Amino acid sequence: MRDADTAADKHGPSRHAAERRDSRNWSRRQALASLASAGTLALAGCSLSSVLPGVQPLWEHDFSTATAAGPPSATDDHVVVGGQDKRLHGFTADGERILSVETGGPIEAQPAVPSSGGPVHVYSTDGDLYTVGLSGERLWHVEGQVRNGWLGRHGSLLVAIHPDGGVVTGYDASDGTRRFQRPGRAYPYPTLSDSACLFLVTNSDDDTKLVTLAPATGEVLWKSTPRTGYPSVVAAGDRIVTVHDSTVRMRRVRDGHVLWRTVVDGDVTSYVGLPVWLGDHVYVRVRRDDRSDELVAIERDGGTVRWRRTVGYELETVTATSHGVFAASSVDDPDGGILIRLDAFDLDGTRRWQTTTDIAIGGRVEALGRAGVILFAASDNELAAYDPATGKRRWRYDPETSRIGVTTAAGALYVSYRDRGGVARLPTS
Numbered sequence: 001m002r003d004a005d006t007a008a009d010k011h012g013p014s015r016h017a018a019e020r021r022d023s024r025n026w027s028r029r030q031a032l033a034s035l036a037s038a039g040t041l042a043l044a045g046c047s048l049s050s051v052l053p054g055v056q057p058l059w060e061h062d063f064s065t066a067t068a069a070g071p072p073s074a075t076d077d078h079v080v081v082g083g084q085d086k087r088l089h090g091f092t093a094d095g096e097r098i099l100s101v102e103t104g105g106p107i108e109a110q111p112a113v114p115s116s117g118g119p120v121h122v123y124s125t126d127g128d129l130y131t132v133g134l135s136g137e138r139l140w141h142v143e144g145q146v147r148n149g150w151l152g153r154h155g156s157l158l159v160a161i162h163p164d165g166g167v168v169t170g171y172d173a174s175d176g177t178r179r180f181q182r183p184g185r186a187y188p189y190p191t192l193s194d195s196a197c198l199f200l201v202t203n204s205d206d207d208t209k210l211v212t213l214a215p216a217t218g219e220v221l222w223k224s225t226p227r228t229g230y231p232s233v234v235a236a237g238d239r240i241v242t243v244h245d246s247t248v249r250m251r252r253v254r255d256g257h258v259l260w261r262t263v264v265d266g267d268v269t270s271y272v273g274l275p276v277w278l279g280d281h282v283y284v285r286v287r288r289d290d291r292s293d294e295l296v297a298i299e300r301d302g303g304t305v306r307w308r309r310t311v312g313y314e315l316e317t318v319t320a321t322s323h324g325v326f327a328a329s330s331v332d333d334p335d336g337g338i339l340i341r342l343d344a345f346d347l348d349g350t351r352r353w354q355t356t357t358d359i360a361i362g363g364r365v366e367a368l369g370r371a372g373v374i375l376f377a378a379s380d381n382e383l384a385a386y387d388p389a390t391g392k393r394r395w396r397y398d399p400e401t402s403r404i405g406v407t408t409a410a411g412a413l414y415v416s417y418r419d420r421g422g423v424a425r426l427p428t429s
Contacts, residue, residue: 055385055395057424059095063087066421070108071405072414076116078134079407079414081423082107088122088132093412095425099136104128105147112151112158115409119173121158123149129160131176140176154192157215161186168199170218180218184211185230188274193235196221196253200230210242212256222256232274243268243276248284248298260303264296272316272364279320280347281306287314295327297349307349312341316365319375324352324388328368328377331356340365340377344391353391359384367406371413372428378406383415383426397426 063069066083073080078098080090084106090099104126111122118134127145132138144162152159158173161184168184171177183201184190185208190199197213207226210233214221224231224242231244235253242249246268250259266286268275275285281297286308288294293315296308312329319326324344331341340359344352359382367378374385374394381402385394403418413426 055397055427058427059091060424061089061091061095061097061422062417063089063421068106068108068419069405069416069421069423070418071110072407072416072423073111073113073120074407074409074412074414075113075118075120076410078113078118078120079409079412079423079425080111080113080120080122081405081416082109082111082122082124083421084108085421086124088120088130089423090120090132090134090136091423093410093425098134099132101130101132101136101138103130109148109151110405112153114153114155114173121151121153121173123147123151131158131173139174142171142176150186150189152190152192155194155215157192157197159190159192159197161189163187168197170197170213170215179216180213182211182213182218188230188232191233191235191240193237193240193253195238196235196240198233198235198240202230210256212253221254224256232270232276234274234276234278236278241276241278241282243284248276248282248303250282250300250303262298262303262305264298264305266294266296270316277318277320279325280322281320283318283320283325285315285318293329295325295343295345297325309343309345309349309351311343317368319369321370322347326368326370326375326388328365330361330365333360338362340379342368342375342377342386342391344375344388352389355386355391357384357393366404369408371408372411374413374428376406376408376413378404378415380404380418385426385428395427399424 063083066085068084070082082088086103088101103124105124107124109123111120113120119131121131125147129142131140150161156173158171160169163186169181170179184199197215200208201211202208208230209226210224212221231242234241238253240251246264249261268284277283284296286294292310292313294308295311297306311327312331314330317328327343329341330338333339337360340357343354359379361379366380375388376385384396401417401420405416407414413428416423
């Protein structure tokens, strides 16, 4: 089904693309990856898109008066996306419109949502933070000058960052009561879990420490020792994993106690996003000059390195499930440009399959994930689905737009049309 709405004004889109590549060793790394990838591409053929099926959305809505849309966010039952028409749009998983709420300016930022239910939150380019119920009513909002600030939601806690002032603020998501406000770095973004809000603070000597707050009260639980540089942080329940200078530490959230530490052979870094992911194991990216990157699996309980496997020349993101681990990395296209390579591993490190896709990327891998029975991978303008067991491509989606945003929740897969305004749900069965 396809729907056009009757929202308000048109506004031109804007985008700030982040630099992501380290120029050192770039040509040699590409060349090495080309040799490893060329065979896969030759077997796949030169016209995959002409012989493999496309896919039609389960439903699709165009924002008729919007020239662009922001990245979408989804709960278990809904998807919300902002538009250049100064409106926050919301739909059920079945495609029924549930809200169209006007704000004071175009919406370019990604909304913050809980895992289920509401309310939902978004920054508008008028600088204000808006909170909206799922039936479309405006709830609380905060006036300000944050046009495209980061918002994070976990449970009843909403966290906002003021990028200019370096201030981290926590609100009660339901009524807007301010729980805490503290100085902190605008990037990397805070890490939220059931039992903590963690963020970084840099002192006058440019040393960085990790500050951990109780999400309900804002009470300081603990602070790490200041160090040069800053750690990467991921959280799972009452544990967190930090990576700093290739040392991986598993800590208790309540007091920061280090349960184990493991020094990984190699440079555990990432120029885009985090170099660490959680699943049945802790997974980290190891960068090797003049060689393909490696994915390293570390036991969650004891910190023992279980296996390490090569992937593409730049590993960008990992999706770890109880049934397998999937990695997306960049490789060189022999015909020019950069493609996404996918690797699948069993939990014991056995390589299940490897394929170089025909998804071209100009900047980065935008999305990788499981939804329903498919594995999906996306650039900023292309998306395709694969069989998680074999790597065989199931379908490709070719939207009538040059930029897309992607999100998933509860087995549903959504895309927003970033340069024309709209949202769709794609099949995952």
